[in-house]
Amino acid sequence: MIIAPSVLTADFADLGRACGEAVDAGLNWLHLDIMDGNFVPNLTFGPPVISNLRKALGDGPIFDAHLMITNAEETFQQYIDAGCNHISVHVEAVTHLHRCITAIREAGATAGVTLNPGTPIETALEVLPELDLVLIMSVNPGFGGQSFIPTVESKIRRLKEAIDAQVAAGGRPVQIQIDGGVKAHNIAMLREWGVSNCVVGSGLFNDRASVAQNLAEIHRALE
Ligand code: DX5
Ligand code: ZN
Numbered sequence: 001m002i003i004a005p006s007v008l009t010a011d012f013a014d015l016g017r018a019c020g021e022a023v024d025a026g027l028n029w030l031h032l033d034i035m036d037g038n039f040v041p042n043l044t045f046g047p048p049v050i051s052n053l054r055k056a057l058g059d060g061p062i063f064d065a066h067l068m069i070t071n072a073e074e075t076f077q078q079y080i081d082a083g084c085n086h087i088s089v090h091v092e093a094v095t096h097l098h099r100c101i102t103a104i105r106e107a108g109a110t111a112g113v114t115l116n117p118g119t120p121i122e123t124a125l126e127v128l129p130e131l132d133l134v135l136i137m138s139v140n141p142g143f144g145g146q147s148f149i150p151t152v153e154s155k156i157r158r159l160k161e162a163i164d165a166q167v168a169a170g171g172r173p174v175q176i177q178i179d180g181g182v183k184a185h186n187i188a189m190l191r192e193w194g195v196s197n198c199v200v201g202s203g204l205f206n207d208r209a210s211v212a213q214n215l216a217e218i219h220r221a222l223e
Pocket of ligand 2 (some may be wrong): 006031032033066144199
């Protein structure tokens with residue numbers, strides 16, 4: 001199980017230190033929530049900040065860009081140039097999904113599609129052979145610290161079945177990533193559903209404990 005720290009609830013005045021704390025705790029996959037104030041009602045950061053984070057953290061960590069923006073098709077290259085290894089686009093925001101995914105992979109990054117809680121799984125299944133990852137939102141995107149929406153279970157189980165069938169037929173394996181409201185108390189259940197990559201924001205970055213202490217609790221829940 002990959003634990004992908006979301007820095008959305010970290011201290012943005014000290015973002016480099018927050019990312020460094022996650023890396024020092026042993027987390028190598030950093031989930032970067034990119035919001036444009038248009039696709040979602042919040043604004044975060046973009047390529048210049050990411051390229052500074054890349055300089056600060058070196059080549060080691062995998063930068064996973066979750067693009068919650070309306071113009072991902074036109075701008076994904078900027079995120080790759082800034083140092084992102086993985087790009088996930090929202091199916092609700094991209095018109096030519098197949099072309100966009102293919103272009104991301106041709107540009108040298110791994111590609112994912114993201115589905116909002118109200119979006120059916122079918123769109124992702126249409127492009128499954130081209131994907132490295134499917135990101136299932138278990139909150140409505142825009143803010144950290146929201147409650148987990150349990151009805152995503154059936155969507156995840158259907159996706160897991162489709163991926164297993166694809167792999168059995170010799171096709172590519174695809175990660176199932178989940179994002180929103182993931183905590184120590186529900187992470188073992190998510191693994192049982194077939195999730196292989198959990199984004200954790202407020203469960204790691206909070207004022208109760210350090211990232212390392214919160215991560216230890218998550219690891220205990222997975223034992
Ligand atoms: C929501 C973001 C998530 C979120 C996760 O739009 O995509 O990455 O910040 O935070 P928690 O774990 O607090 O729900
Ligand atoms: Zn996210």
